[in-house]
Amino acid sequence: MAERRLWDIQVQNTKSLKEDRPHGSASFRCAFYQAEQDENYFLVKHHWHDEIELLHFKKGNFHMEINMESYEIKEECFFFVNPGELHYITAAKPCEEDAVVFNPNVLSFDSYDTMQSQVIQPLINGNLWLPRCIEASHKVFHDIYVEYDRIEHAFRVMEEYRENAGQKNVSVSVSQMLIKASLLRILALLTGEGLLTRQESGINHQVESIKKVLTYIRENYRERIYIRDLAGLINVNEQYFCRFFKRAIGRTPMEYVNEIRIRRAAEMAVNTDYLIMDICLECGFNNLGNFLREFKKYTGTTPRLYKKENRNSFTGEIKK
Template identity: 50%
Template sequence: MKKEENTRLKEIRSHGTKTFPCAVYRTSSKGQGVMVKHHWHDEVEMLYFDKGGFLLEVNMEVYPVESECICFINPGELHSITKICSEESGEDAIVFHPAVLSFESYDAAQIELLQPIQNGRLLFPRQIFPGDAVFEEIRQYFKEILMIFHKDGTEKLWMTKGGVTDDVVSQMYIKSSLLRILAVLWKYQLFTVMTENGNKRVEEIKKVLSYIKGHYDEKIYIRDLAKLINMNEQYFCRFFKKSIGRSPMVYINEFRIRQAMHFLEDTDESVTEVAMECGYNNLGNFLREFHRQTGTTPLKYRKNSQNKKKSLTNI
């Protein structure tokens, strides 16, 4: 099995379909810890938290989510979500490519709003709270979009893998609600103009994460990661931990085990083959690390994932 390369450091997942790049997701967790790993993509992401207890990190800046709120992630921004409350809760996300809203004719909306968003010259506001004038209206349109996707998809599949729709009428309603959200933000002048392209630290950490994503099946040395961004090893380790929240080797092992989980779910390869695909030349080390992160064995994990797929197909 050949691993897909990703030299541009982006999330590999496609959001929506080729003709309608828009999808919804529900992410939830019972315990504390990282709920959504560091990643980025070319799409806009809108997040809705119905309660507090989270830390949203965007481009290495932390935004506490202490109550109900709506958050926006601009294209290309490195972001993650950490859950700090103990009760079961999560967030809903709508992810769409700005091109899905573009008009063929160049009217004022296309020139002044849609094209600048697509070109990265206009940025969405980071957080909107219930006390803000636009909150109720944006939340209404957000939930309308969720309901359309929910209606068109299987609930359990929507909750686990994300929702898409090929229905033309549904797509028109979704585009209408998205445009209404943009109209409200524009009306209240909540977009900001991108003044300069470049947080150097963010670009450096993206470069390192890209390398890990493209070479996780090989031996990765800290010195090689440090050389990528012209740092010595000691400073690099401090820089990486401050940026991502854990050491380079911990992150690499977490990434490798996540890949192993995908291989166990989607292929019939043996555990030994999966371990080798994920950069573990020692099976014992792989088994220990897999159990440490998941609390189970690779074979039990594969069996449980197969049972879940069977239950979804029987809906």
């Protein structure tokens, strides 16, 4: 089991919005993440992955965006993110959230029975999608909750076994079987209620365009970035691009660029011995005054004070 970190602020993977961190082990592509945030601001960056993500929003007010659609979450519920979907989460108050992230191949069987051919294989191929949200009032919520709780418990047991070098591997195998069984039961519940939807073959070009632009920004935030260059990536004019980007991300292109730069600067201020001017230049700012203004805008303080306050407890948090 792993604690969900504020990965976006640290900009650990600047090469792509596709999350390349492994979920689970090579033999069992499934992981459980847990987050409890009691201060200020919780943020998981825009990203996508090949795995299915089942999120359990327990407590707090969350804002979630999936493929350019926004959701305000104020009550306990489950959310499903399908493979390849661009998503982003924020919460501005004390909150509790956790998630199971798994490769759909985890559900697969060698025997090509009806379940494999009509449900699991289409899910793996991206031709079948899970529902967006199961609210607490939905009749299958309780049954899904029971299975989800079993998954969490199995991960805890598995973690205890792994921390005990003397335990036999068979105990880990049993936990993995229980996790797989509960995932299959959740899939069966959704299938029984007709909550899975067939997907037309084709690409959501707007989402792919946003992925392309955000990836370019993360790769090139150290350099000068012009609106004309971003617009040129998706072959539209600058005026249209700015409206399109603001509608999709909720910020102007340059606001987003500066946010990425300041996230990197905040990490460098805490985790390196670079001088403030060096951080300024390394993060794509050519003017120290502008850098200091932007840093204070996003963090509420100066780089020097931020370094002093967070040197021994950096979590990547940026105050809003």
